[in-house]
Amino acid sequence: MTFEPSGHLISVVRRFVRAMCEQILGSGEFSSQVALVTHELLENAVRYCRDEQTSIALAVREQGGALEVEVKTENQARDEDIARARGLLDRIAEADDLFELYQxxxxxxxxxxxxxxxxxxxxxxxxxxxxxMTTRAETIVMLARLRVPGGQKQ
Amino acid sequence: MNELDFKADEFEVAANRDGEELLLRTSGTADARVEPELAALLDRVHVRVLGDGIRRVIVDLRELEFMNSSCFKGFVTWIVRVRRLPEPEQYHIRFRPSAQHHWQKRSLHAISYFGGELVTIEGT
Structure with a gap:
């Protein structure tokens, strides 16, 4: 799905993603988490996109007895915004204690x-x-992935 | 409608004072569309609380479907302002969550840890 920036549409997409995940994963925390990630990634993509075009893809697949859910956003971004996102993710990856870093x-x-x-x-x-996060020229791709062992509904 | 009531896009806040308590009942979706307005509202809340001798603000989140990180930051800024007050002027903030909105559990855990004794979460 590709669309132009709109706060209202982001909420619509978040609700759609949540409703879809609830059909597959149940109405527990996992569906809520995928919805949260969808909203945050889309808002970032919209806020920092260069050409007013943002795309999102949602995939659910079975793999090795588990369900894997992927949320992927793509948008064109300025070099400085790409560098800032890269710096943030490096900082997160290097953290010994994620909660402490969050605080x-x-x-x-x-x-x-x-x-x-x-x-x-x-x-x-x-x-x-x-x-x-990966980049292709000026395009930034964010890929969030959830693995649900057993793929059972919550 | 008083100056602490707010409604825009999908987000609404209704304020009610009861003695030394102020209740902020939130509902809908708090996202980038209302980020500056929410920050301004929390500024007004802070000023009103200090001016009127209110000792506790209850933030009812039971009808709040979603809050993004920018609006989350608005609450963080508010809590920091309370923390920076001289101790006798500090007031208490209590969040009233919904078990139905799962995101609230972890977000409120982060905010309560950050807020220390000034912040409590009902039901924890």
């Missing part, structure tokens, strides 16, 4: 005038999804 980033966010800088760390600290 220090929350404190840093308190005095920020624009944005929060908390979207990516929130995904990593508050959900079971893993997050990867």
């Amino acid at each position: 220090s980033m929350i404190l840093e966010a308190a005095d920020r005038v624009r944005g929060s800088g908390l979207g990516l760390i929130r995904i990593c600290a508050e959900t079971e999804l893993t997050l990867e």
Whole structure:
């Protein structure tokens, strides 16, 4: 799905993703987490896109007795925004204690005038999804992945 | 509608004072569309609480379907402002969550850890 930036549409997509996940995973925490990740990634993609085009793909597949859910966003971004996202993910990857890092980033966010800088760390600290970032020229691709052992409904 | 009531897009806050308590009942979706307005609202809440001698603010989240990280940050900024007050002026913030909205559990855990004794989460 590809669409132009709109806050209203992001909420519509989040609800759609949640409803779809609830059919597969049940109405427990996993569906809520995938919905949260969808919203945060889409808002980032919309906020930092260069050409007012953002795409999102949701995939659910069975793999080795587990269900794997993927949320992927793609958008064109400025070099400095790509570098900032890369820096944040490096900081997250290097953290010994993710919750401690989250707490220090929350404190840093308190005095920020624009944005929060908390979207990516929130995904990593508050959900079971893993997050990867790749780039192709000026395109930034965020891939969040959840593995549900047994694929059972919650 | 008083100055602490707010409604825009899919987000709504209704404020009610009861003695030394102020209740903020939130509902809908708090996201990038209302981020500056929520920050401004929490500023007004802070000023009103200090001016009117309110000792506790209850933030009812039971009808809040979703809150994004920018609005989450608005609450963080508010809590930091309370933390930076001289101790006698500090007031208490209590969040009233919904078990139905699973995201609230982890977000509120993060915010309560950060807020220390000033912040409590009902039911924990």
